[in-house]
Amino acid sequence: MPGSSDKSAAPKEKWVRFKLYASPALDEALSNYLTEMGAQGVFEEFLEPGVSDLPEPDTQDERVLNAYFPSDADDAKRAARLQAYIDCLAELFPDQDKPTFNTEVIVDPQWGEVWKRFFKPLRISRNIIVKPSWERYSATGRETVIEIDPGMAFGTGQHPSTSMCLEAMEEILLKDRSFQKWRVLDVGTGTGILGISAAKLGASTVLCVDIDPQAVEIAHKNVAVNHVGDRVVIVNSDVARIKGSFELIVANLTAETLIKIKSHLVKMMEKGGYLVISGIIEKNRQDVEKAFTRDDLIRHRVMDDKEWVCYVYRKPSKA
Incomplete structure (x- = not known):
């Protein structure tokens, strides 16, 4: 009717x-x-x-x-x-x-x-929990909660290349006492999850760089949501334009890109500092190993998950 x-x-x-x-x-x-x-x-x-x-x-x-x-x-x-x-x-x-x-x-x-x-709260490592905005999670003990929505695609912590980076960062920032202050560089920040995690794990300052303007915009929003804007700076830039040295550098990219920017990454490593590289599929691991062993770096750790590989290198404390 x-x-x-x-x-x-x-x-x-x-x-x-x-x-x-x-x-x-x-x-x-x-x-x-x-x-x-x-x-x-x-x-x-x-x-x-x-x-x-x-x-x-x-x-x-x-x-x-x-x-x-x-x-x-x-x-x-x-x-x-x-x-x-x-x-x-x-x-x-x-x-x-x-x-x-x-x-x-x-x-x-x-x-x-x-x-x-x-999408439910996801435990990436012993202390890092990644959750979407619509889920509640009460942290206990030393747990660190990162809020990232899956609508932002990669970098929600679910992908092996991201989770291995987070695990490596947690081990370094929570257990290593080599430095009083940690300056962290996140290359190819995407959603900003690695930079945000570094800040929440105790880093003094974090610089996140990405050549994609949209990624930079998303990362800015996520930094604000996670209340770490006082320690995290995000820039739309190529890594070759970045100056300074860092105690920890994280780069979750492709094997081809990592090899291409290797000299820039190694140059910015502080003596005794760490480099975490991921985004490497199994069949490309030998190319990456060959490229990064040419420099005077110590292979600190290797992680594997499904078809993905993550490396942690360290620069010698003495020249």
Whole structure:
């Protein structure tokens, strides 16, 4: 009847899920691009063969990168944009399998909240907890809580390359007494999670650098949310333009980029200081080891997680 109210007839909210199958080496590039396209959430699932809906984090049989968008008239354009970007990636990285994807429309008025079930407070190391803004967590003892929302793609702490960096930083900043004050440089800061963690773990000053203006904007917001703006400075810059020395340098990048900027990183290391490098897939580890052993650095620690590797180097205290 005209003028009557029928709640059941109200339009339901629609979401589009993009499911991508790609090499781990391309995860960060794809995640960042999906976020730039407007994805409300980006996360990785490990699935059993033939299982499409249940996440199995402890298996490596099938990896899926999921991205969620509110469905609208631009759905087809988004798919076309993503395909064009994948075509570019295939040209840039011919040694990697070309990513593929499919889409699924989800009609569910609650899905905007339901997808958040994949994100709970996550213990990265003994003391570091990463949580999204909608989850409550009361820290106990020496626990350090970092608040990062997964809609900001990479750098939420869930990816092995990020979690290994955080574990290494925790060990260094909480256990090493070599320096009274720790100056930290976070190269390729992304969401700012590593720089924020360094500040919360006791660093005196933290400089976060990134060449992506959008990453710098996101990092600024996260620094404010985590109340560490008094110790963390974020700049939109290439690492080659950074001056000074640091007791701890962290760089979660690709193997190719790490090798390219190696001389800048080593030059800025304080005597006795540490360099944590991650974002390295297994097949590139020998190239990284070869490049970084040319300098007078001590290999302090090596960590492995799934297909990813993280190195901790130290500069000798005496020249």
